[in-house]
């Protein structure tokens with residue numbers, strides 16, 4: 565019997581298992597594929613909402629907590645595993661926005677450095693950082709093994725057997741598991757196990773250019789399309805927002821629109837070849853906020869799910885918040901906004 569089983573080995577599930585293991589729990593992750601191979605791999609790794617002043621106070625608090633914790637997390641993983649997840653404060657320049665006033669009020673309220681360019685009204689946020697999420701996943705996987713989290717890959721949870729408002733067993737393609745605490749962190753697939761969950765997949769496509777190191781040093785954002793430079797010269801451009809169910813393919817139309825947007829934002833980028841094109845399924849909730857909570861009707865069941873466009877950013881804070889709830893500690897940020905209310909209540 566485990567103390568805790570996490571369903572879904574994306575960044576949210578991996579970070580949750582890490583947090584509980586560090587608190588002394590015997591934790592296991594059940595993942596249908598390889599850990600981190602779905603949305604958490606596909607993301608861009610910007611450690612900020614795209615237009616942070618548009619977000620609710622609740623999301624801002626979770627954001628700020630996560631942002632503060634990222635340098636230590638990246639350093640800890642690097643030291644322990646020898647793998648550098650490439651956390652870097654590269655800054656983000658936001659072009660063609662008319663929301664300067666709102667952005668300045670938000671930045672003042674949260675003590676965030678911000679500048680408005682006198683020449684083009686662009687906003688410059690020098691403290692915004694990025695992480696190379698596929699490398700973060702590799703480092704995290706190795707770290708989880710080091711601290712003793714059990715990782716069961718290619719193990720699909722088919723059903724939660726609920727009896728007397730309690731999770732009695734977790735039925736998988738590789739047998740049954742039982743645990744005091746079950747955490748659902750299976751992203752866009754959440755409703756497959758718990759039909760009450762109002763989570764839907766939202767596809768995002770991204771392309772990648774083979775640029776040169778230093779060609780672009782900061783993130784650029786214009787009309788919700790962003791360009792992210794990696795240290796090794798790769799330049800990512802994303803992303804689409806599409807409701808196409810569980811289809812995680814790529815389309816020529818998206819590639820065309822992303823290359824056109826990239827050339828508009830960064831003229832000259834077309835000297836580089838496009839070397840990658842992929843998609844991921846973001847888990848979106850109806851409220852726009854993730855569910856990070858105890859399930860109100862099923863004892864022992866917890867949710868850490870529905871992070872939509874911000875799951876890489878929010879992974880540390882969400883894992884910490886859920887661990888605080890499970891361990892009945894004072895929570896790092898207020899938990900009330902992240903409750904789930906099933907329709908049956």
Ligand SMILES: Cc1cc2nc3c(=O)[nH]c(=O)nc-3n(C[C@H](O)[C@H](O)[C@H](O)COP(=O)(O)OP(=O)(O)OC[C@H]3O[C@@H](n4cnc5c(N)ncnc54)[C@H](O)[C@@H]3O)c2cc1C
Pocket residue numbers: 571572573574575576577594595596597598599600601602603604605606607608609610611612719720721722749750751752753754757767768769770802803804843844845846847869870871872873874875876877878
């Ligand atoms: C193009 C794109 C760009 C993005 N850019 C950013 C960004 O810059 N910054 C940011 O913060 N966020 C970004 N995001 C969003 C971010 O990637 C997601 O919010 C985050 O990855 C969600 O993590 P997750 O662990 O919940 O989901 P996932 O990574 O999808 O993990 C869920 C896991 O559950 C597994 N699973 C599903 N069903 C079962 C089952 N029944 N049994 C066992 N396992 C199961 C899946 O195989 C999967 O591995 C982006 C997303 C996309 C698509």
